[in-house]
Each structure stands twice: as structure tokens, then as C-alpha cells.
Amino acid sequence: MSAHPRTVLMPIPNLDFDPSEVAVSWRILTARGHRVLFATPDGRAAAADPLMLSGEGLDLWGWIPLLKKVKLLGLALRANGAARADYAALQSDHAFQAPLSYAELQPANYDGLLLPGGHRARGMLAYLESQPLQDFVGAFFDSGKPVAAICHGVVLAARSRSPRSGKSALYGRKTTALTWKLEQSAWKLMRFCGRFWDPAYYRTYGEQGGEAAGYRSVQAEVSRALAQPGDFLDASPAASDFFRKSSGLFRDSASDSRPAFVVTDGNYVSARWPGDVHLFAKTFADLLESGSGR
Numbered sequence: 001m002s003a004h005p006r007t008v009l010m011p012i013p014n015l016d017f018d019p020s021e022v023a024v025s026w027r028i029l030t031a032r033g034h035r036v037l038f039a040t041p042d043g044r045a046a047a048a049d050p051l052m053l054s055g056e057g058l059d060l061w062g063w064i065p066l067l068k069k070v071k072l073l074g075l076a077l078r079a080n081g082a083a084r085a086d087y088a089a090l091q092s093d094h095a096f097q098a099p100l101s102y103a104e105l106q107p108a109n110y111d112g113l114l115l116p117g118g119h120r121a122r123g124m125l126a127y128l129e130s131q132p133l134q135d136f137v138g139a140f141f142d143s144g145k146p147v148a149a150i151c152h153g154v155v156l157a158a159r160s161r162s163p164r165s166g167k168s169a170l171y172g173r174k175t176t177a178l179t180w181k182l183e184q185s186a187w188k189l190m191r192f193c194g195r196f197w198d199p200a201y202y203r204t205y206g207e208q209g210g211e212a213a214g215y216r217s218v219q220a221e222v223s224r225a226l227a228q229p230g231d232f233l234d235a236s237p238a239a240s241d242f243f244r245k246s247s248g249l250f251r252d253s254a255s256d257s258r259p260a261f262v263v264t265d266g267n268y269v270s271a272r273w274p275g276d277v278h279l280f281a282k283t284f285a286d287l288l289e290s291g292s293g294r
Contacts, residue, residue, distance in 0.1 A: 001033040006111035006288045011039045011102065011133055011156075012046050016123025019048035020079045020274035021116035021150050023086035026093070028281040029114075034288065036095060037110070039133075041126045043101035048087060049120050051201075052079050058194050073194050077186075079274065080251060102133040107140045112288050114281075117151025117178070117273075119186075121204045124152060128204070134160040141169035141268075148269040148284035150277065151178045152204060155218055157270075158225035168225035174265040175226070176233045176272050178218040182248050234272070235261040251275035 008029055012022060026036050040046050051057050055074025061067040062074070071078075079087065090096050115137070118124045127133065137160035141147055149157045154177035160169045186202035195201050205216035214220055223232045235245040241258040244250045250259035252275060260279035262271045269287060271280035 001031075004289065004291075005033045005035060007035045007037065007109070008112040008114055008288070009037050009039060009100075009105065009110040010114045010116060011105075011127065011136075012099075012116060013118065013123045013125075013127035014040050014042065014044060014046050016049040016120040017046065017116055017118040017127070018079075018151065018274055019052055019087040020083035020277050021118070021153070022048065023090045024083050024274075024277045025114055025116065025148075025150075025281040025284075026090050026096075027086040028278070029285055029288075032285050032289075034112075034285065036093075036114075038096050038099040039102055039105055040099045041102055041130060041133075043099055043104075045097050045099060049118055049123070051120070052077075053084060053087065054078065058190075060194060060196065062195055063197050073189070077189075077194075082253065083274070083277075102130050102136065105133075105136040107136065107143045107145070110140070110145070112146040112284070113137070113140045113148070114284060115147070115149040115153030115156050117153045117155075119152060119178075119202050119204050121200070124204055128152065128156055128159070136160075138162050138169050144267060146267045146269070146284065146287045148271075148280065148287075149175075149177075150271040150280050151273050152218060154178070154222050154270055155204075158222045170222065170225050170231075170268075172227045172231075173268055174231050174233055174263055175222065175268070175270045176261060176263045177222045177270060178273055179234050180214045180217045180219040181234075181246070182273055183217050183219070184214065185248055233263050248273075248275070252278045254278055 055071045055078035056068045058074035191199040244259040245261050252260035257279040260276040269284045
């Protein structure tokens with residue numbers, strides 16, 4: 001447990017955030033003695049993406065009321081048992097039950113900021129497109145205090161502008177985020193093997209007429225906000241355990257960080273998807289406790 005507890009803010013949407021990225025991060029931070037507060041668009045309590053909790057509706061037959069209880073693909077794609085247990089515990093947390101609203105957030109009130117993700121457009125747009133939240137995130141980056149972003153949370157960071165420079169909060173930083181390879185693989189899986197009646201389930205934003213494939217992907221949008229495309233990082237083929245890190249078939253755990261890929265640049269930590277979340281949260285906790293800044 002940290003000798004110097006910190007207060008961390010975790011903004012989330014009212015609906016459809018990723019349960020692993022939120023609950024595992026909350027559990028790791030609170031286990032180390034830190035206080036985690038939450039914020040939603042309107043200050044009302046939030047709920048995770050139900051498909052990521054149950055796995056129901058992710059198989060080809062998921063549109064059939066009785067058959068959707070039979071899960072094959074859904075078992076592989078939903079949050080794993082440890083993350084579901086963390087989410088069950090999170091639901092009784094007072095701060096989670098009584099979140100702040102985006103409009104009342106002030107950077108001076110928090111020691112760290114963690115931006116989780118989620119992909120279902122139904123709920124995530126209110127989080128990714130909130131101007132008050134983007135204004136807060138941009139100002140928090142400028143404060144020099146630690147920030148962590150994972151998956152679509154990196155999109156929020158990329159859209160947030162520094163009040164000092166007017167540029168993206170990620171301009172001049174190294175980062176990772178959900179890669180086009182991972183996003184495209186999940187999208188194709190839904191189109192051909194799973195939720196075919198809702199093929200865009202894994203795509204928060206789809207391409208418009210004339211746009212190249214992947215133009216609206218997380219990786220492409222984040223890369224456009226950076227000082228140079230090479231500032232977007234992914235696991236190198238030369239890395240040990242590269243297949244575990246890149247295939248999307250493995251997730252890290254409390255005891256095994258081999259599948260994870262996390263990038264640290266000064267006071268900023270980023271990761272790609274729920275499969276990185278244990279190492280991501282531990283790395284952020286280390287940064288909080290070190291007292292380092294950019």
C-alpha cells in the first residue's frame with residue numbers, strides 16, 4: 001500500500017464503458033491505498049457494456065431470445081472472470097454509485113487522471129464528444145500531473161486541447177491505443193462469425209463515403225493528432241512474446257504481464273485494449289507514487 005495515497009479521477013460514460021478497463025484499474029489503485037473518484041456526463045451512476053459482461057448476443061444466434069443464452073464466441077470475447085469479479089465489487093463502491101458530473105471537474109482537485117475506454121457507440125459518444133470533459137482533460141495534461149489512457153480513452157486524450165498551445169494534449173508525446181489490427185479483427189469477427197445484424201458493434205466510428213478503410217479507426221484518429229506518425233507505438237516484432245502481445249488472443253493478468261504492451265512518456269501512460277489493463281494500471285500506480293511529472 002502506498003505511503004502517500006493519491007486521489008485519481010476516472011471519467012466514464014453513463015453506459016457501455018469497458019468493464020475490464022474500469023474495474024481492474026479501480027481494484028489495483030484502491031488496493032494500493034489510492035482513492036478513485038468517478039465522473040459521468042450528468043452525475044448519475046453508470047453501467048458497463050452488458051455484452052462485455054455476459055457475452056450474450058455476440059454469437060451468430062445471439063438475436064434469438066432462447067439461443068442467445070448459449071455462448072461460444074461470447075465466452076471468449078467477454079470480460080474474463082477476474083474482471084467480472086472486480087466489476088461486481090465496484091458496483092458497491094460509494095464513489096462509483098455517486099459520481100461527479102463532467103461540468104464540475106477542476107484539475108486542482110485530483111492527483112491523477114485515468115481515461116478508460118469502451119467501443120459501443122450507443123454510450124461512448126457522450127464521453128468521447130463531451131466538450132466540458134475535453135476541456136478538463138486538456139487542462140489536466142497541462143498541469144503536469146500523471147495521466148493514463150487506454151483503448152478509446154486515448155481518443156479522448158487526442159481530442160482534448162492544451163489551453164497553453166491549442167494543440168492536442170498528445171502532440172509531442174509517444175502513445176499507443178487500440179490498434180487498427182485489433183479493431184479490424186474484432187469488426188470482421190462480428191460481421192462474419194458473430195453479431196452480423198449489428199456488424200459495427202466494435203466500431204465506434206465508421207468510415208464515410210470516399211474515406212479509406214480504417215480512416216475513422218482509433219489508431220488513425222490518434223495518429224493524426226500527434227506531432228509525427230512514428231509517435232504512435234505498437235509491440236515490435238522483435239519483442240519477446242510478440243505473438244502473445246499482438247494476436248488479440250491473450251490477456252494479461254495479475255501474475256502474467258507477457259501479453260501486455262504499455263507505453264510511458266514522462267507523466268503519461270497508455271495502453272491498447274483490456275488485454276493490457278493489469279500492467280497499465282500497475283504502471284500508472286507506480287507513476288503516481290513516484291511523484292514524477294513531465
